[in-house]
Amino acid sequence: LITELEGRDEADLTVEYVSGKLLDEYQRRTESCLDQSSNEVALNTTASNARSQFRASKATLTKSDNESRRCYYCGKKGHIKANCRKFKHQREKDEKARYGVHHNEPSPINQKTNAIQYCTFATREKANKGKIGDWYVDSGATSQMTCNRNFFESLERRKSTVYLADNTAIQAEGIGHGWLFCVTPDGTIEKIYLKDVLYIPLLETGLLSAQSITNNGYKIMFQDDTCLISYQMEVVAEAKLDGSLFKLKQKHQVGDAPTWSHLCSHSVPLFTYWSLTSLSY
Incomplete structure (x- = not known):
């Protein structure tokens, strides 16, 4: 094999050609061995030599190939x-x-690989029960997540793995931020800004991480079939029990956005809201 390779023109010694010859030689020697015990030793030796020869040939050819290709x-x-x-x-x-980047997205999508693994309390059946625009409060989720591409004001392409409660793994395709319009018990519309939300096309709904919310100064209170999210003693979102999960009450923004006469803002790193008063529809 070595003699044959040395006798060929240097231009023909591509990585594909050399690796193919090595595989052919490996197969030939494998088929010619009759004794099983001797065969195992021969295979190990041949494979080791083949790998060494392949690495040496590749190192020799890399520089010249790069210059001439x-x-x-x-x-x-x-x-x-x-x-x-x-x-x-x-x-x-x-x-x-x-x-599918929106035309008004301020920054381009960058390709990244994220080694972080996320988890959620919801099983696949529960996570897939809602509609695309729905959001559920999940006590076991380690991050906010949604399947709704239109939710995102900006989105960065970043792959990560999310594990459901039944140990099913689903793929997150990106991370970004966007807005929710939540209805409080007194009918006020609270404009919620969510950061670091995972984009998971296979989820089929949205999940709010109770852990992320409380870690950033918010309080969550459960009363029978109602879940209230508050900040500094003021209720900013309400969710109602829907099956085994609490579904967020929202005003879905379709067409023109609501108008308001006064805007109050409160901000923490992950979960920000604006209170909209004197709304007209």
């Missing part, structure tokens, strides 16, 4: 298509368009 995308020498900056830039643009 021509990119099929931009036509320049010195790199291949997979490493072409123009190709990568175009691929990012195509990915951004495929991902």
Whole structure:
């Protein structure tokens, strides 16, 4: 095999060609061995030698290949298509368009891999019971999460794994922020700003993390079939029991936004709300 490789033209010694020859030699030696015990030793030795030869050949060829190869995308020498900056830039643009970025989104979507794993108390059945625009208070969720792409004012592409209570794993495709319009017991509309919300297309509803809310100075109180979220003694959101989860009461914003004569803002790092008074519909 080595003799054959040394006898070939250097331009023909691509990584694909050498690796194919190594695999062929490995298969030939495997089939020619009759004694099982000897065969195992021979296979281990051959595989080890093959890997060493492959690494040595690859290291030798890498520099010359990079200098002589021509990119099929931009036509320049010195790199291949997979490493072409123009190709990568175009691929990012195509990915951004495929991902469905809103035209008014202030920042582009960046491709990242997030090793953090999230969890939620809701099972798949419960998490999928609501509609796309619905939100449920989840006492076991470690982050806010929703399947509603239209909720996000801005969204950063970042993959992560979310585990439901039944240990089912679902994939989060991004993280961002947006607004909710919550109805309080007295009919006031509270404009809630949620940060670090996970985008999970397979969830089919929205989940509010009780842990995240309370960690940022808010209080949650359960009364029979009602869940109240308050900040500094003022109720900013109400949820009603729906099955085994509390469903947030919302005013879904369709068409023109409501008008108001006075705006009060309160802000904490993760959960921000504005109180809208004197509303007209």
